[in-house]
Amino acid sequence: MNAVVPRPARQTAAAGREGPHVAGDWRIRAADDRLTAVAGTVRALLAPHLGGRLLPDTDGGAPGCGPATLVLALDATPSAPHRTPVGVSPRGLSEPADESYRLTVTEHAVTCRAATPEGVFRAATTAVQLIAASEGRLPRQELADAPRHAWRGLMLDPARGHLTPDELRRVIDLAALYKLNVLHLHLTDNEGWRLQTPAVPALTAAGADGTPRAFYTVEEYRALQEYAAERFVTVVPEIDLPGHCAALREALPGLPDAPAPEGLAGRFPFVPPLDLADPTTRDAVASILADVCRTTVGPFVHIGGDEAVGATPESFALAVRELRALVRAAGKRPLAWQESSRAGITPDDIAQFWVDVPMMDLPDTEEELARRPELLAAGHTVELVRALKTFFAPADHDVARVVEGGGRVLLSPQSHLYLDRPYAPDVAPPDQAESAARLGFPLYRPRGVRHAAAWDPASHGIPDARIAGIEMTLFGESITGLDDLTTLLLPRLASLAETAWTGRAPEWEDHRVRLARHGRLWRERGLAYLASTEIPWP
Template identity: 60%
Template sequence: MPILTPAPGLLGARPTRRYAMHAVFPAPADHVVHDGLSDLPTAGPWRLSSADPALAEVERTVRALFEPHLGRRLLPVGSASPGVEIRLELDASVPARRRTRGVAPDGAPSPADEVYAVSVREERVLCRGRTPAGVFRAATTALQLIALAEPHETLAPQEFTDAPHYAWRGLLLDTARRFIPVAEMHRLIDLAALYKINVLHLHLTDNEGWRIEIPSVPALTAGSAGGGFYTVGEYRALQEYAASRHIVVVPEIDLPGHCASLRAALPGLPPAPAPPGLAGRFPYTPPLDLADPGTRELVRSILADVCALTDGPFVHIGGDEALGITEQGFATALNEVRAMVRRLGKRPVAWQESSRAGIGPQDIAQFWVDPGMMDLPGSEEELAQRPDLAGAGFTGEFLAALKRFFAPSAEDAQRVLDGGGMLLLSPQSHLYLDRRYAQEVAPSERAEQAAGLGFPSYRPRSVEYIAGWDPRSHALPEERIAGVEATLFSENLRNFEELTTLLLPRLASLASTAWSGGPEPWQEHRQALGRHSRLWRDRGLAFFPATDVDWS
């Protein structure tokens, strides 16, 4: 955490150390300030260096991340000019200040070693880690230390040592409803890397679009030129870009529901058997019938290509909101798809509803909802008090149907625990960042944006509410939590600016919680969070200036 002190004679007295204690996100577990030593000026110029060939790629990537913030203060490669050194080093002796838990997104049998240490002295900033990943995490901490300071300020001599609480710290981006071009995706990956996120979950298929080229089934993207999709080459390159920032890509092919785009590209596939009495009552796209040999072979071809193209060990198979399929049909579909992915050499991840098809110790279920999180009115009077729902066309009959549909979610988490599986935490109540900002924290000039940006049926919330989420509040056994993943579905997003406005500032708070295992005290957190607007402006990223954050 940075201790920013003004150069002598410029700004007067040194600010209290408490004021700047939490400006580094995620907040390190161990922080020591060394009194009696000279401060380090941040004006630069800065020289990035490493003598270890094993860190050559880390050094290139760190330089690219630093450039938007330091500009000409960062000396070019090979420059002979003197400068303050940012040194990258591998060091097996860096101590772990936290035990890392959960599932390693790189598929390792134990969580990856991301332990890091940063040391600030009067002549340099030293970034150390046991592994290249740890050195990279140290460098993102150093970036925040330097970039959040004014050029005329100085850094106190200090040391940080830290390791993540959760090994899986993810961000889901919905490219199906709004395609995210590669250049925009690079900017989002860089943002995620700054906050030590290490999983990029790509929601590639849904009713609205199919966004990845499948060589064996070209019809799936034949009509997507206007909406966009990732070619084989673009998808491979995107994974390489993420990997250089120590981020694993997890693709999602959503099955057996959410399949309207697949059905439009390949008409004639038989519908899954539907529960009696459902036809004609509510509009829905029939889920896929995996008991049908033709459908089963089609899905196998799709997954074979996706698994072959994916570098990481995980493939997400969806399994959510399969409206219009019998319990037996759903169980058949999920078990067939799980088995396919395993035979293809990958480990399946699915939404929590997959637990209703049975679940075992090797399964990961992404927990996103329970009846309480749906936050639905129980009467016409309560509906009248929810203009967000009434304005979206919700009726009493539709709300009752929704409650019946989501009632089984009350038991999903327990089903996962009983079956020996792991839970990836993405509770809609806090980690769904398509939720609108509350009007009470919207500046007057942003009131209209707050009212219109986000999914209309979610109750709007303050930044403080989102930042206060605690993984421990779900009362789950710690050893059964795979990790934490924020999501951003793009039902009504029109452009990149709206996307980052929903992400920021909330993503920084949730990334900090995922790393440290719990939220920070709000009064300290809101001050530190406000300082980070400097980073976002440097990178040209729009954010929402909620009034409950201290932007001063």
């Protein structure tokens, strides 16, 4: 068997001698000048696995002479299982891109064929996995595949757990290897503002004590988008408003609070949301969003809209409508968390589904609470739990609002796709027990890798025509560096990337065996991962 993740739709063994030896020398050859840039990107992805065995760029003759060859070729009829993916194109295309491909392993070569450069690149990431996760000779075979979902994303949270541009590039490489095509960056929150915003320089100025803040300059942000685009990954920035705004309030003191529901003020700690009905506030936000849209290459800007605790429904709805209008006026398409559905939905709106009350898995009684040590440790009381359920009760109807309004749902349910969920203690090997216990959002019930891999996109009952895509999320409350981040991502990212690509949960026994071969790939890339006891690592 091969260890490719996502598992290709069609795998056919070929008769004859075995294919190239992975331990030998390799070269990359673009059979079409239009694939020269793709070949350079594939070379960069292969380099950590082949080192000096990846020969310099040169034609060097036809396949079969000397080193093994990874051939990239455009083919208008590549005999791949072409289908139109479900969902929204993250690149803003009227129809999702054709990412179908065919990969053939012969005695001396691995050939990647597709009708588009994007499809060739998806085939090449399969080839990288075959080479990196295999030992000995590759079996002669043919693989063919195409995605089920057009939008396959990963959200990271540098607002809370900052990552350097180089670290983000390493995550982009990882995402591309598993055929993800969106990097959603949660750039602002109470804890920080991570994108240089020339209109309001105070957002990234040094603190009152002179301590410099960590953020991405406009030049770094543009370079990051260019790097992602070379891997057919679209960057979507998130400016989270009108709640989660402490960093903005610190930079622009004196902005008025949004009108609060009667009796809420002072009962629970929260940062008051912004009041977008206030002209000064609206002008400041308009300048910020215009800057963000101006420096963003992709077609989407995320406006947040989640957990606006302390705003009346009327104030919140006004804020969402203003934020959407400002992004559209700047030439971009807005998307927001599911709560934005309460401001109305049109066919052009995308709402990111992350929660409903049953999914929150909260206790109802003192006895049930007593059996949840993670909630008790965080100071939860039955009163607080009831308040949370009351606040989140409208979430139970958000998806229906989106569907009925003709909008699109981006699937990110916290039950399975929130990768800041702690690992269950019983799946952590002894040498990783301490880090497994430290990492993740402590209010989520810990789970294993199999739990994430079991998620079924169809379980939510949303019609295909109303689905935008699938996106994993990883909020950064517990992140202190790249090793923490990738330990939470891996192996779960690979499992959910397979679900996003194929449209269904993988068969676990087969999947766990394939996953086991990817530990080597991650080690060669210098990426930490949880060696879950659920998986038979070699």
